[in-house]
Amino acid sequence: MPTAASSTERWPGSGPPRRPGAAARWRAAPADAWHAVVDAGHLVAFRAGTVRSRRVLVALAAAFVALTAAAAVVPAWTPGAGSGEGHSLDVLLLLPTAMAGFLLLALVSAVVSGGGRELLARDPAAVHPVSPTTDHLGALVLAPLNIAWLLQAWTLLGSTAYAVGPGRGGADLAAAQVGMLLWLALATALAQVVAWSLEGLRRLRGGVLAVRLLGLGVLAAGLALQATGRLVPALDRGPTVPVLGGLVGGPGSRWGLTVAGLLVATLLAVALGAVPAHLAVRRHPRDEQGSETAHHEARPLARGPLTALVRTDRASVWRAVPMRRGLLVLAVGPGLVALLGGLRWDTMTVLPGLVASGGALLFGVNAWCLDGRGGRWRESLPVGPATVFDARAWVLAEFLLAASLLTTAIAAVRAGVPSAAELAAITATLAVVTVQVVAAAMRWSLAHPHAVDLRSARATPAPPLGMVGYSTRLAVSTTVTGLVFSGLSRAEGWALPVLCAVPFLAWSSWRLLRTRRRWLDPVERARVVLTVTA
């Protein structure tokens, strides 16, 4: 005799099971939101706990606080700061554009990563009751762990300090920086709202095409504004001008209103972001699913082992949605900025390094994870480990070079005809930074392998703090290289840039060969393969 009604039975006198009404959901919303915040805290603590060394974590946190404080304060005490004339005035006039630029960068970063980085990878998260709101908050927390975000934020804080100066015992500076920090938070939250909305749109039928058309439309509008000379006036009419006006006058009623407005807008944007996050998560990512079920016609057998391995690695890179999307944005974004800004050949040498660094962060810094769990089978194939290494390094190099060349080609449109020295300098830079980044990426891939599922656009090849470390080191080394060749591009003739490239190439090649020798050690190789396929 049954003692309880089954789940498919109705209780006597009860109606059909009903979904909670809108009113009930509305009443539960505050509790749900609070749970999401608490869960985000748990996930942050979990991720922080996976950092191998607590000392490193504390040191990184301290460095972050110290650098941010230094960027926000030190420039205010440099000569000419806050004078309201000369460089200080120039910086003040450029600040609204810089603020808009920060918003644009945060937006591109969040959109490309399909709603921002994930605190917990998709598969492990699937077994836990993690709400989309928690996911959204996690992405917001992780957004600053990105060298592009950090550099822009520090530049903005430093520029503000220089433009405002100490003023009234530091009160004006403190007031301005409080507002600027709120702007950083607001821009990040707004970017997240847009990113989730576009991700939701992308997951609708025809959404991928719609997002691409939208992107092209925005691009065309930007180019049209630039071509007609209306870009700067448009930026001047943007909301960043009155916001800045409210922040730089020192503490007062206008400042109070501006800060309150920024605070409210930030909180609203953070809350609002949860709505498109929920809508997006309910739908499947169409482009990822499309690539995972795609058919590829058979090609003739490769000519030799190296060609066969290169072909397999190339397919692993170019068939991945995150790689294609990331590379396109990395290549086109800086190229367009250079195009709109009318960058000259002598300063263009900075671009290839930045683009190659960004490209390496898509998979190169953990290059052996490209095979996923197929790494174990691949390691059992009868081919020398040197050939395997050569194929992977080659595919990484061509991936980075493709992006850098595209950026340079776009930037070159308005740069005119280069001199022999300029042409030699940009060519040498392309070669040097490619080898430099490949050598660093292959070295880190061997030293710090991670098991990562790179199917999701939101996944990163290494943990967030590791990514900050990698991006910082790559950005510094390649920027220095770019600046060196920028100076050399002003030389007489092409010989000097080419000759100076030789020691750079020799040093990076030696480091690459050293990593290759380490890869040949079967114990080292087994450690890497077993880790990335775990």
Next chain:
Amino acid sequence: MTSPRPAVDVRALHVRFGEVEAVAGVDLVAYAGQATALLGRNGAGKSTTMRVLAGVVPPTSGTARVAGHDVRREPLRVKQSVGYCPDVGGLVPRATPWEHVQLSARLRRLDRTWRTRPVGWEQRARDLLERFELGDVAHRVTAGFSHGMGRRLSVVLAALHEPDVLLLDEPFDGVDPIGVEATLEVVADARARGACVLVSTHLRELAIEACSTVTVLRGGAQVATLPAADMVGEDGARAYRGLLD
């Protein structure tokens, strides 16, 4: 009369990962035309032993010879001789099954070594894919494959080149009855042509069906080697249970 040379000859094998000793003194001998099952609990060292035999992991100490080649000194020769189905995954996510087959064929130079055979490597690959019901998805990337499909393809890749030593690590895990049947056929075919087969699995009944000999590992070491017939039925289950504790 001299005894035949073993196809797999493992002596005092130790494999250490940092402080963890995954394999602690395994001795294993397997002959051509014989199928041996490796049984044992999780963490017994079965998969690590298989990885050593496949040339994926070098031994920390001890010796392991596969098809007459030392895994430490001649890893490439070993890899030429074995077909390996790893315990997890085993597939490159953004490559199709046919691209996996092509990569294996290229690196094993099957286009040259199989030229004189009545059935070429391509026909052999097609037959295997059809037998494992993967013919329809031969040109689809494997990222979207189910677990069972992935296992079946891993067995196809291991058996493709008719290796001297066939290493199947958990080949039945999550595989449907048709895939199980096809895998048993592959094992039988390999034995019939004189290959040595090692099957690591948790499924005792299937191990008995596929193999003639059973080796039980516990705590990284070998505890018994006995005929598969001794593991049959309730008595066999009790005997196996007794070896695990």
